[in-house]
Amino acid sequence: MSEITPDLVRHLGVLARIELSDEEVQRLTGELDAIVDNIAKVSExxxxxxxxxxxxxxxxxxxxxxxxxxxxxxxxxxxxxxxxADGRFRVTAILGEEQ
Incomplete structure (x- = not known):
């Protein structure tokens, strides 16, 4: 039985803040399911x-x-x-006022 579902892959994408297309979700579902299966075989x-x-x-x-x-x-x-400047590297500020 497959442990990895498209919904789980979409959820993982949201957690990782990665926008995934439907094609990527389908491809990753298969790839991640194969990885989980191989880990289970090694554990056995x-x-x-x-x-x-x-x-x-x-x-x-x-x-x-x-x-x-x-x-x-x-x-x-x-x-x-x-x-x-003043014996130091001078760099552009990267943090805005909200930081």
Whole structure:
């Protein structure tokens, strides 16, 4: 039985604030239903004696020494900035008065 319905996809679109056409709703209904079915199949096979894994090959981090190097001066940092004032980057305001 299908768990994913067109109404559920439309509801998810509203929650995500995504406007979906009727074609997109139909396509996503099938795709999401296939995803849910595949997750259910994996859940059926998963057993407590099989350890969970996030990657098939063991990974390890490669670290480098944390050594302070030459740092840029303020003038070097600001030399390519499109606009600067008082030793700072100057940017256009993005928040309106309602914020």
């Amino acid at each position: 096979v998963a057993t407590p004696d099989v350890p969970a894994t996030s990657h098939p090959i063991p990974l390890h981090n490669v670290f480098r020494p944390d050594v302070v190097g030459r740092m840029l001066t303020r003038d070097e940092v600001l030399q390519n900035a499109p606009d600067a």
